[in-house]
Amino acid sequence: MDIDAVTGILREAASTAIVPRFRALADGDVSEKSPGEVVTVADREAEELISVRLRGLVDAPVVGEEAASADPGLVRALVEAPVAWLVDPLDGTANFVAGRPEYAVMAALVRHGVTVAAWILRxxxxxxxxxxxxxxxxxxxxxxxxxxxxxxxxxxxxxALTRFLSPQDRAHVEASSPLFGSVGPGSRCAGVDYPLLVDGELDFALFHRTLPWDHAPGTLLLAEAGGVPLRPDGSPYAPGDDRVGLLNAVDEACWDTVRALLIPEGVRG
Structure with missing residues (x-):
């Protein structure tokens, strides 16, 4: 795998489809693809460019966030195809639309259901x-x-991203949070929060919804940096697994501590 070639593809997509539109979106460039979820012309153009280029490197299905939104069946390639690409062309779209700099471009390569390479570009x-x-x-x-x-x-x-938690689980997280130095809501961009873990600015990150394009790149990055990305029941994360719940911590002791204090007992499995 030519790691640098993929990096170049993401940089090309960012420089041509994304960065020129940052804080310069025109009327009609933004639409709602589902309740509370927006998409921009930058998302779509970047995904198209990245998908074509990646298939030129490894001829395999591309599971892009926007393509999968239109055809959810594409996600099956992550477990059925021997090799597949994952693409999040613009992670943190809501931030991008609001003019906030917390957004990223991400990709991953999946072999037999396991993430084997990952890229996160800021x-x-x-x-x-x-x-x-x-x-x-x-x-x-x-x-x-x-x-x-x-x-x-x-x-x-x-x-701890509590947006998708049940009211009971959200209350548990909020009641336990004062035990820690700080527990914030996150950046609303996995491509920002995972690098903060490996850079030493965060020690843990708890997510409920675990869409593959959001979490496959970051979980591999964290694991290869020495961290621990696991489901609340202790099982590994896999991009084709549609379960909810993911606790990321920078070492095993931290993971055990956060799990015991922040995750409700009934969710731990």
């Missing part, structure tokens, strides 16, 4: 994170290894 800074299963994680070409989290719970900092 177009605003130009920073790119890359991971390859069994080979490590990198930020702009430099190896990334995350240090263990503090042992004191009050020194742990994380995010």
């Amino acid at each position: 177009p605003v800074s130009g920073t790119v994170y890359v991971a390859e299963r069994g080979s490590g994680a990198w930020r702009d070409g430099s190896r990334v290894v995350r240090k263990p989290a503090p042992s004191d719970v009050s020194s742990l900092h994380g995010v």
Whole structure:
């Protein structure tokens, strides 16, 4: 796999379809694809460009967020095809529309249901994170290894996206949050929150909805940097798995602590 070639494809998509429209979206460039979910012309153009280029590198199905929104059956390729691409052309679309810089371009390569390579590009800074299963994680070409989290719970900092939780589970998270140093709502962009884990600015991140284009790249990045991305019941995350719930932590001790305090017992499995 030519890691740098994929990075180049994401940079090309960002520079041609996304960055020129940042804070410059025209009337008609934004539409609602589902209640509370927006899509822009930048999402669609970037996904089309990336998909064509990726198939030129490895001729395999491309499961893009926008294509899968139109045809949900495409997601089956992640478990049925021997090789498949995953693409999130503009993660954090709501931020992008609002003119906030917390957005990313992401891709992953999946073999036999397992994520084997991942890319996260932050177009605003130009920073790119890359991971390859069994080979490590990198930020702009430099190896990334995350240090263990503090042992004191009050020194742990994380995010918990509670938007999709039941009222009971949301109340549990809110009641437990003061035990930690901080528990925020996150950036509304997985392509921002996962790099914050490996860069040392966050110690854990709890998600409920785990769409593959949002989480396949970041979970591999975190794992290759030494972190622990697992379902609340302790089972591994796989991009073809449609279950909900995902707890990411920077080491096993942190994962165990956050699971015991932040996740309701009935959700732990």
